[in-house]
Amino acid sequence: RPHFVTGVKVQLEMQALWQQFDQLGTEMIVTKAGRRMFPTFQVHISGMDPAADYVLLMDFIPVDDKRYRYAFHSSSWLVAARADVATPGRMHFHPDSPAKGSQWMKQTVSFDALKLTNNLLDDNGHMILNSMHRYQPRFHVVYVDPRQDSQLHAHRNFCTFSFPETRFIAVTAYQNHRITQLKIASNPFAKGFRTTDPDDWPVTYLLAFIHNDDYPPSHSVFGTPTGHFNIENIFFF
Amino acid sequence: RPHFVTGVKVQLEMQALWQQFDQLGTEMIVTKAGRRMFPTFQVHISGMDPAADYVLLMDFIPVDDKRYRYAFHSSSWLVAARADVATPGRMHFHPDSPAKGSQWMKQTVSFDALKLTNNLLDDNGHMILNSMHRYQPRFHVVYVDPRQDSQLHAHRNFCTFSFPETRFIAVTAYQNHRITQLKIASNPFAKGFRTTDPDDWPVTYLLAFIHNDDYPPSHSVFGTPTGHFNIENIFFF
DNA sequence: AGATTACCACCTAGGTGCAAAGGT
DNA sequence: ACCTTTGCACCTAGGTGGTAATCT
Numbered sequence: 235r236p237h238f239v240t241g242v243k244v245q246l247e248m249q250a251l252w253q254q255f256d257q258l259g260t261e262m263i264v265t266k267a268g269r270r271m272f273p274t275f276q277v278h279i280s281g282m283d284p285a286a287d288y289v290l291l292m293d294f295i296p297v298d299d300k301r302y303r304y305a306f307h308s309s310s311w312l313v314a315a316r317a318d319v320a321t322p323g324r325m326h327f328h329p330d331s332p333a334k335g336s337q338w339m340k341q342t343v344s345f346d347a348l349k350l351t352n353n354l355l356d357d358n359g360h361m362i363l364n365s366m367h368r369y370q371p372r373f374h375v376v377y378v379d380p381r382q383d384s385q386l387h388a389h390r391n392f393c394t395f396s397f398p399e400t401r402f403i404a405v406t407a408y409q410n411h412r413i414t415q416l417k418i419a420s421n422p423f424a425k426g427f428r429t430t431d432p433d434d435w436p437v438t439y440l441l442a443f444i445h446n447d448d449y450p451p452s453h454s455v456f457g458t459p460t461g462h463f464n465i466e467n468i469f470f471f
Numbered sequence: 472r473p474h475f476v477t478g479v480k481v482q483l484e485m486q487a488l489w490q491q492f493d494q495l496g497t498e499m500i501v502t503k504a505g506r507r508m509f510p511t512f513q514v515h516i517s518g519m520d521p522a523a524d525y526v527l528l529m530d531f532i533p534v535d536d537k538r539y540r541y542a543f544h545s546s547s548w549l550v551a552a553r554a555d556v557a558t559p560g561r562m563h564f565h566p567d568s569p570a571k572g573s574q575w576m577k578q579t580v581s582f583d584a585l586k587l588t589n590n591l592l593d594d595n596g597h598m599i600l601n602s603m604h605r606y607q608p609r610f611h612v613v614y615v616d617p618r619q620d621s622q623l624h625a626h627r628n629f630c631t632f633s634f635p636e637t638r639f640i641a642v643t644a645y646q647n648h649r650i651t652q653l654k655i656a657s658n659p660f661a662k663g664f665r666t667t668d669p670d671d672w673p674v675t676y677l678l679a680f681i682h683n684d685d686y687p688p689s690h691s692v693f694g695t696p697t698g699h700f701n702i703e704n705i706f707f708f
Numbered sequence: 709a710g711a712t713t714a715c716c717a718c719c720t721a722g723g724t725g726c727a728a729a730g731g732t
Numbered sequence: 733a734c735c736t737t738t739g740c741a742c743c744t745a746g747g748t749g750g751t752a753a754t755c756t
Contacts, residue, residue: 263749266713270747303710352712365711406712407749414749423747426718500725503737507723540734589736602735643736644725651725660723663742 238286238377239393247276247342251420252399259311260402261413268349268360272421275345275371275400282335287378290328290338292345294361296320297368297401304409311403314366321354321362325374332378352406363404371400475523475614476630484513484579488657489636496548497639498650505586505597509658512582512608512637519572524615527565527575529582531598533557534605534638541646548640551603558591558599562611569615587641600641608637 246252251273252260263269275292282288296317303314326348330337351360363369377391408414418424483489488510489497500506512529519525533554540551563585567574588597600606614628645651655661 272748418749421748423720424718424749425720427749509724655725658724660744661725661742662744664725 237390238283238379239375239391241281242279242375242393243281244373244375244395245278245280246397246400247278248273249397249399252397255413255416256399256401258412258416259410260400261405261408261410262350262402263408264350264352264363264365264404264406266351266353268351268353268356268358270346270349272417275348275373276342277373277395278342279338279375282339282375283377284334284336284339286335287332287380288335288338289331289376289378290343291331291374291376292326292328292348292361293323293372293374294363294369295323295372297370300368301364302366302368302403306409309410311409317367318364320364324359324361326359326361350404352404365404365406368401368403370396370398371402372396474627475520475616476612476628478518479516479612479630480518481610481612481632482515482517483634483637484515485510486634486636489634492650492653493636493638495649495653496647497637498642498645498647499587499639500645501587501589501600501602501641501643503588503590505588505590505593505595507583507586509654512585512610513579514610514632515579516575516612519576519612521571521573521576523572524569524617525572525575526568526613526615527580528568528611528613529563529565529585529598530560530609530611531600531606532560532609534607537605538601539603539605539640543646546647548646554604555601557601561596561598563596563598589641589643602641602643605638605640607633607635608639609633 255273262271299317300313301315301317302311304310305312326345328343328345329347330343349358349360350363351358352363352365353360354362356362373395375393375395379391408417418427492510499508536554537550538552538554539548541547542549563582565580565582566584567580586595586597587600588595589600589602590597591599593599610632612630612632616628645654655664
């Protein structure tokens with residue numbers, strides 16, 4: 235009974251919102267104490283073996299070897315330098331892991347507990363990122379093989395999904411004012427900063443998906459499996 | 472390798488507070504939407520096999536076959552009638568179940584998500600109790616036996632703990648005013664009802680354990696295992 | 709100058725007992 | 733009479749970006 239992950243399909247939730255941010259150049263705040271992502275990374279999963287155990291993880295890989303800076307006069311991102319030294323990448327286990335395929339598939343899987351930090355010495359299990367660097371979130375589905383010789387088949391028990399629209403630049407303070415306004419318009423916790431008169435909001439900042447008849451999308455949009463990786467990469471780096 | 476639960480020891484947390492309530496006659500609010508218990512049922516566990524999987528559960532059994540009423544003039548509980556028809560008892564699985572013994576033992580296990588309701592048609596998974604009836608909370612440790620013939624050994628894989636000081640009468644509104652005042656004095660969420668001047672509080676309502684040098688207690692106080700019960704009782708009643 | 713930090717007012721989300729109203 | 737329900741003000745707990753101070 236091989237290939238427990240080959241049929242797995244993953245659909246990104248809130249894709250319209252992610253795309254709206256991506257068009258402006260998504261920024262995510264990093265703080266010493268740890269900051270949640272917004273939008274939250276959420277997926278809908280299908281094609282798992284309902285009775286099998288799976289572990290779900292996320293990590294963040296550098297998109298390139300660059301350090302960026304924001305040019306306010308031109309409202310654009312510029313390459314500032316070569317990337318700073320990368321810290322060893324951490325893995326974030328979804329707190330419900332491990333769980334049966336039936337559990338993961340019956341409702342949206344949300345990584346709302348995940349936090350981003352720029353503290354290299356963080357001991358709260360947050361994801362350590364370099365500010366002013368660009369990252370690609372990755373999502374991993376790991377089949378928990380109960381067999382004794384499971385390590386022999388480990389390379390078959392993983393599957394990785396990357397959604398290009400979830401890329402972002404880590405920042406300690408927002409640079410692009412349009413990103414700030416879209417965050418304020420769409421994040422319920424930032425309601426205190428909204429203009430009292432909704433008519434004042436530029437159309438760009440309104441959430442198209444709220445009034446979009448095609449939400450959720452009628453056509454499924456799947457992430458692209460980016461190939462397998464070694465089990466050592468997950469547990470020891 | 473039999474008897475995975477025989478060595479398990481369970482210590483009730485906040486025992487001094489429980490005893491303070493018990494001396495007055497603990498009351499727990501039940502509502503249609505579900506109400507949390509206060510104090511929260513919390514335990515510290517030792518003696519598990521760190522590598523074995525356990526499921527932790529709670530249920531509530533009637534202390535007697537009586538329905539009570541409160542006599543305000545004498546400030547005491549009286550027997551009002553025979554008990555109303557008992558609803559099929561539900562089991563509350565600790566949301567972290569199943570988990571390894573090492574996980575359960577490394578910190579306090581808290582049942583703060585558990586809610587009590589008087590709604591016989593509740594479909595939120597809350598514990599259904601009859602108001603004005605008296606109950607004894609029970610705590611169950613279940614070893615998850617990976618063997619195929621696990622049902623043959625099921626009677627050995629359970630252990631039940633009852634703490635007499637956690638007994639209570641379910642109510643829709645507090646009857647004993649001293650219970651109300653102790654709840655207000657000790658539950659952080661009821662701080663809005665506290666007298667602004669702490670010096671006004673009767674000594675009885677002060678939380679002895681806060682200034683008690685013996686907190687947490689230096690002597691361990693264990694619950695009394697109340698014997699084994701059949702696996703069918705847990706999963707099918 | 710550019711990037712980071714600490715503190716803040718303002719939210720969301722939900723746990724309290726109270727008081728008045730409703731039910732049987 | 734006795735018990736239950738509902739709406740409420742007042743909390744806890746924690747997620748927002750703004751702002752001013754601080755670091756390098």
